[in-house]
Amino acid sequence: MLAATDLVIDIPERKSGTPLSFDVKAGEIWGILGPNGAGKTTLLHTLAGLKKPRAGSVNLNNHNIQDLRRKQVAQQLAVVFQNNGEGFPATVLETAMIGRHPFIAPWDIETADDLAIARQALQKLELSNLESRLVSTLSGGERQRLAIATALSQSPKLWLADEPSNHLDLKHQVQIMGLLAEQADTGCGVILCLHDLNLAAHWCDKILLLYPNGEACWGDANAMLTVPALERLYDQKLSMISSEGQTYFMPISSRT
Amino acid sequence: MAGAKSNNNTASLPRFFTPLLVLFVFTLGALTLAITTGSVHISNQELWQVLHGGGEPLHRTLVFELRLPRALSAFAAGGLLAVAGALMQVLLRNPLADPYVLGLSGGAAVGALVAMLSGLSAAAVSGSAFIGAMISAVTVFGLAHGTGSWTPTRLLLTGVVIASGWGAAITFMLAVSPSDQLPGMLYWLMGDLAYARSPWMALTVLAIISVVMLPLGRSLNVLARGQMQASALGVSVRPLEWTIYISASLLTAFAVTTAGSIGFVGLIVPHMLRLVLGNDQRLILPAAALAGGALLTLADTLARTLIAPEQLPAGVITALIGVPSFLYLLHRSR
Numbered sequence: 197m198l199a200a201t202d203l204v205i206d207i208p209e210r211k212s213g214t215p216l217s218f219d220v221k222a223g224e225i226w227g228i229l230g231p232n233g234a235g236k237t238t239l240l241h242t243l244a245g246l247k248k249p250r251a252g253s254v255n256l257n258n259h260n261i262q263d264l265r266r267k268q269v270a271q272q273l274a275v276v277f278q279n280n281g282e283g284f285p286a287t288v289l290e291t292a293m294i295g296r297h298p299f300i301a302p303w304d305i306e307t308a309d310d311l312a313i314a315r316q317a318l319q320k321l322e323l324s325n326l327e328s329r330l331v332s333t334l335s336g337g338e339r340q341r342l343a344i345a346t347a348l349s350q351s352p353k354l355w356l357a358d359e360p361s362n363h364l365d366l367k368h369q370v371q372i373m374g375l376l377a378e379q380a381d382t383g384c385g386v387i388l389c390l391h392d393l394n395l396a397a398h399w400c401d402k403i404l405l406l407y408p409n410g411e412a413c414w415g416d417a418n419a420m421l422t423v424p425a426l427e428r429l430y431d432q433k434l435s436m437i438s439s440e441g442q443t444y445f446m447p448i449s450s451r452t
Numbered sequence: 453m454a455g456a457k458s459n460n461n462t463a464s465l466p467r468f469f470t471p472l473l474v475l476f477v478f479t480l481g482a483l484t485l486a487i488t489t490g491s492v493h494i495s496n497q498e499l500w501q502v503l504h505g506g507g508e509p510l511h512r513t514l515v516f517e518l519r520l521p522r523a524l525s526a527f528a529a530g531g532l533l534a535v536a537g538a539l540m541q542v543l544l545r546n547p548l549a550d551p552y553v554l555g556l557s558g559g560a561a562v563g564a565l566v567a568m569l570s571g572l573s574a575a576a577v578s579g580s581a582f583i584g585a586m587i588s589a590v591t592v593f594g595l596a597h598g599t600g601s602w603t604p605t606r607l608l609l610t611g612v613v614i615a616s617g618w619g620a621a622i623t624f625m626l627a628v629s630p631s632d633q634l635p636g637m638l639y640w641l642m643g644d645l646a647y648a649r650s651p652w653m654a655l656t657v658l659a660i661i662s663v664v665m666l667p668l669g670r671s672l673n674v675l676a677r678g679q680m681q682a683s684a685l686g687v688s689v690r691p692l693e694w695t696i697y698i699s700a701s702l703l704t705a706f707a708v709t710t711a712g713s714i715g716f717v718g719l720i721v722p723h724m725l726r727l728v729l730g731n732d733q734r735l736i737l738p739a740a741a742l743a744g745g746a747l748l749t750l751a752d753t754l755a756r757t758l759i760a761p762e763q764l765p766a767g768v769i770t771a772l773i774g775v776p777s778f779l780y781l782l783h784r785s786r
Contacts, residue, residue: 241680244684246680246683246684265686265688266683266686266687266688266689267686267687267688268686269686270684270685270686271686274684275680275684277680277681277684284541284542284545284547284676284677284726284731285726285731286676286677286731287730290673290730290731290732291677294673294674294677294685295685297670297671297674297685297686297687298685298686300670302667302668302670302671303666303667305670305734350685
């Protein structure tokens, strides 16, 4: 669905980087891991066509995403940003409704169907009772869920989410990851920037490791998530714990 | 706003329709008041006769040659400014933005003062003001565009600096002007409709831009969430921002050309409407055209009657009405 070909993301002050070539297929969940400043967000924005690559190309269903009209892109691909809630005051329902924007012709206004889709998305994220609240009055976690509800009402084929578990409590982290997995099961491609190795280990099929110097490697999750690779990635000692058939990574701190 | 699918959206249309109807009635009321009040009072009945081709000749002259053109000019200028302000606030995503924030009024004022100092006619003053406003708009846009990055902050900062440059030029010109010309200049700077005679150009621009903005309203709503978010939702951000910038500049240039630099309408009217009606630009833009127009019509009526036969600049009245009512709404809001 979304393919990168010899892609080099454009980060100022970075000389070069491993050209990325991968193909996100329907039903796959990709996790992008890397330390702060490695370029996870830039990569995600480049994949969404919001930022021009330095070299190579991103293809959405075999069309170069830079050549497509933004509206065509938005009808297939939704982006969940890291910072939400900027801009003018708006209610929760209005915010979820803007996810329908790419599907409404300029002279039309939202139909009852659009409203139903937005309401359904809010319900799915347990935000129905906040429908008429102003976004500025929501907590960080509620805003994060609203951003995901907005993307959900965009009914995308491809999800690009920048740290979707940000600000979320444990229950909602699991709920959101479950929702994204459910989307993948119905044939969507999902790409996530993640900080939480354990969420990555549990939910992602494919992992892309992005090093601060621009190097990168990618592949099946269980092949990529090894202690030596991750220790080098984060420059941090890690230990791996197995419990009930699952793998967990914990940082080893010097404090005893 | 009604499209092919309008049969499906029974929920949305009254939401737009009722406030606009109320504002339309309010506007008609304001225009009627403006035409009937003054040194010679015209009753509603007499006005009716005049509008149907009857009535006394004096009344006919008063209505068709003095009061109606002036009232319509006031309406057009107010509407232009309020729509321009609403657009600028979305473009810059800054609630403090008004039509003048990018230095348009300063450019217009310098143009107008230069024409006045050269002893040119009223029409030349208007033309010169328009040219000044457009020079300012192009300068700010070109400088803010500069090396390619084009952020609201950068645009805003460029505009503010250019505006203070114009401010210095205005002060300089006032300082060196002969004292007999000063009152006329000060009135122009505060906004004055005493010489507004032909509203048609301004009204036409207001109508055209309002229609152009109708299908863009929803995109503006999305743009208000930020450039990235808008782009991710399928808005072609750069062309839309250019359209807004050019439209707002034209609106403002025609407004200052008609009425001088009238303050507060462009800042306060969109905010008052947002506090009452919410933040849907598809409703706010036409509502701003009506409410801004009606407010300035009323302000101008007060300006020429309060201390009659002397006249006040209308800009003074808009500030006197605007400030307390805005503070009240702000205080009352959540």
